[in-house]
Amino acid sequence: MFSCWLSRLCRGLSTPTGRVTHLIQGSLSRRLMLSSQRIPELSSFVARTNTCGELRSSHLGQEVTLCGWIQYRRQNIFLVLRDFHGLVQVVIPQDESAASVKKILCEAPMESVVQVSGTVISRPPGQENPKMPTGEIEIKVKSAQLLNTCKKLPFEIKDFVKGAKEFVIPSREPGKFYCLPQSPQQFKQLLMVGGLDRYFQVARCYRDEGSRPDRQPEFTQIDIEMSFVDQFGIRSLIEGLLQYSWPSDKDPVVVPFPSMTFAEALASYGTDKPDTRFGMKIVDISDVFRNTKVGFLQDALSKPQGTVKAICISEGAKYLKRKDIESLRKLAADHFNQEVLPVFPKANRNWNSPVAKSIMEEQRSELIRLMEIQEDGVVLLTAGEHRKACSVLGKLRLECADLLEARGLVLRDPALFSFLWVVDFPLFLPKEENPGELESAHHPFTAPHPSDIHLLHTEPKQVRSQHYDLVLNGNEIGGGSIRIHDAELQRYILATLLKEDVKLLSHLLQALDFGAPPHGGIALGLDRLICLVTGAPSIRDVIAFPKSFRGHDLMSNAPDSLPPEELKPYHIQVSWPADSEAEKSSLNQPYHPES
């Protein structure tokens, strides 16, 4: 399964980077690759029609759009544009009507990133450059856009910040440790800044999360990053990749996948990863109860953010027992501190609840109409702040599906694979420990939604991001974003909005200052994806030598004891906890702590 995936997946991606014969020599170097053949796929998904290196006499007359770095400018008449694939000469228009284009191209510092559109024309006789693969042609520019400016390029190496929960590896230098990466996020962004254009890796990642069910300390990501791409480019790429690599014994994947805003996902499914294989959506029924006399509903609706919400369990009255409903109410009370009321609008079976009876009498018909309630439908109703009310009903919705399926109903067809993009997440969330301050909803490199940039200075909490999650049958199987490529914007978000110490990320900010292209990416969790595709009950079933719940590898007996002499080259010793002495001797350890 894995290698099949990998193969189809690589095939889908290979051509774009397939001809890279010169690889980077340093994180900030932009090596050139002068390809002699047209590779159409190299411009799929991104904001260009061609790469800089591929244009020839055969393209004469074509309208093209190119993205790249300004390598050289001569007398404000010509400039040489460069991307990972080569160089091309661009003619700066001199007529008055194109003054704004000229201004952009002439004022941009060297190594700035620009997008130009224009026509492929012949160079005047005698001006061909036989040493340059594109030397017979040049681009007559009609429009241009400055994508990013560039400071004078340095090649310094700066400090790097550590993420939490990374496994540490002692080195042979006293007191110095390596870390196992949780993800190559900053590295892949720096590759884009370095001009690598497209990056793809089957990345083994490591995360020390202690004991968590259905997580593994070692896992595998399909990790992707591209320059000059927008959210729709990344989504198309992933859709094509999944379609192409999908097992042939299953129904084909239909693309494009539907998408849903985070706001809608929360409002209708109570979660950011909705299982869209079945309905039972959350309905806002606040308006039905504006004039209610039921106390707890009155209380809820009198508050500024107060709402009344409900889900309807079709055939619930037929399949669910009283104890099922009670266990659902207990779950809501225990885990969400929320009161949930079951009502049977058509079954007249409200278990001696005067409140429910009273609701029925007042709002029965309106509820039936609004929620399209059929015979035997059961409504679970709650009240409170929007997010909280939705969350509890989202959880109960899944619990109800489990209960009904245990009774023989099929709500979630096992042959159905329901992909969904969830988009327009908030860029920031209030900090849990201090709701007056903001933290990144995902990570601080996520770009804000273009429509909301003006809100960054006025209402940052309202800003949506360009983050996207890919959800399959209610499981998050991937996520990514368009990244910030503008150093000033990045600095503003880090320093002013997030109150972070920008020194810790100075290496990234500096990289953005030096001609960072617009870029974005995504990572798919390969283990979880394969687990879902194969219908395995746990990701442990699709990993060759999975770790146990406690993080043990039962095959190799890792983690295992090491004699002190094997720790010596790494300049570490074990700090035995005081209460482990008894355990140690009972386990008959082969050695004792030295101290």
Added chain:
Amino acid sequence: MFSCWLSRLCRGLSTPTGRVTHLIQGSLSRRLMLSSQRIPELSSFVARTNTCGELRSSHLGQEVTLCGWIQYRRQNIFLVLRDFHGLVQVVIPQDESAASVKKILCEAPMESVVQVSGTVISRPPGQENPKMPTGEIEIKVKSAQLLNTCKKLPFEIKDFVKGAKEFVIPSREPGKFYCLPQSPQQFKQLLMVGGLDRYFQVARCYRDEGSRPDRQPEFTQIDIEMSFVDQFGIRSLIEGLLQYSWPSDKDPVVVPFPSMTFAEALASYGTDKPDTRFGMKIVDISDVFRNTKVGFLQDALSKPQGTVKAICISEGAKYLKRKDIESLRKLAADHFNQEVLPVFPKANRNWNSPVAKSIMEEQRSELIRLMEIQEDGVVLLTAGEHRKACSVLGKLRLECADLLEARGLVLRDPALFSFLWVVDFPLFLPKEENPGELESAHHPFTAPHPSDIHLLHTEPKQVRSQHYDLVLNGNEIGGGSIRIHDAELQRYILATLLKEDVKLLSHLLQALDFGAPPHGGIALGLDRLICLVTGAPSIRDVIAFPKSFRGHDLMSNAPDSLPPEELKPYHIQVSWPADSEAEKSSLNQPYHPES
């Protein structure tokens, strides 16, 4: 480049394992995958014509060879054979002439591994099994071979032995450490024992070698293992893979690659990784000097293993200076303690060496004839034990090539990619510290050459192995072997010949005891291969964020200091070397050792 390789490489491999929808649930479980379609590639390279799961009525009358495990046997008339792809019913022949086949199939314990050849026939009417994909047919067996026997299957987990030089990772359990694997060797062998049939991984490996030039602590292998395969199957697979994935802007790879025995590689090139892009082969000229009066040649030839060897540098007299020859002689003296004599058989320019003059007068014409010496040819001659004389001339051959190319001659065409299989390595070598004892030339799981098995008990030093190396332009880019699948043979080699404590490898021995299939594999060093293909000067040039010579990641500044509170969850503390105190304070570390 990398993803291009990966892609083509995966495509070459994908179909065989592409349909594995049920993955292993434990290292010893053999999960079934009942595929409904014929996948011809699944039987390429291996000792079967078909998999057990694929035969249908459409195959009636075909002669087939199957490999698998005995799942079930009924009244010594039928047995059910199983492999990773499914089950098939086999009819045991009852006639006298097939007594030996019957004996094999009836006496083999359940779960033993067998190969059977026979004809696909219809089941008698009424005996079809519609629940079994192969239920319409059965195999009328003509011949059978027991590939391995099986003890009663357990599912115990045994201790695992640690390799040296692995990075260690402290865990949250006091005194317990993970290791980063140097290679998945034992794991992939156990997957084959578990019935996985074919394994492929782009494996990230880690090796703490301290500071070594052109090695990286983190590197990538294309790692492959297959059941029921022999050396030629693995070699064909790799040849096809390289041919398929070869960059299209280079001359196509011609397959099959030539192969050379280790003995020939040593005798002609003085190394186990010959650069076959150019000649200058080592020639044994002992016979020319049988009656020599030159003292050091006489001395050498009087010893039992004594030889005289030479290489001829064409045009050497024209391109090499006296100081070049002197530096070659010094290299031989300094690094090999070997005397090397330059002679100019046709140039009469022996730099006042009376010995060389004397050689010339006596053996000149014979030498010219034997070594096909042209005008300006220079002979470098040495004498001594075969292996040592070859090694020094092998080294000088490469040095001479460097010298001549520095003078403008082209010996090694940069457009030429010269692949070579080196085979028939010795299985054992004398231990360096105690030449009376043996150690494995590669690793103790390597199978002996089938022709030499009888020598294991009498002359183990003479036994050749089924190890193979793939060499490209004088660089080892891969290696692998057919593994031992017979527990008794493995035990004999470990305990009797290698004097190892078999308890440390009891998990592997037990696995072999329980129906291990014949299997073998290979690993290609992806970084080095890409480095050679792209003509990069170092593997650092084809790795995105390479480590420095000292193992530092200059981008992330790893390894780096960690505050003690980050070490606390891992129950370790730094043991500061006494002499590092001064350095520490001068570096202004953010913390101090606690003890």
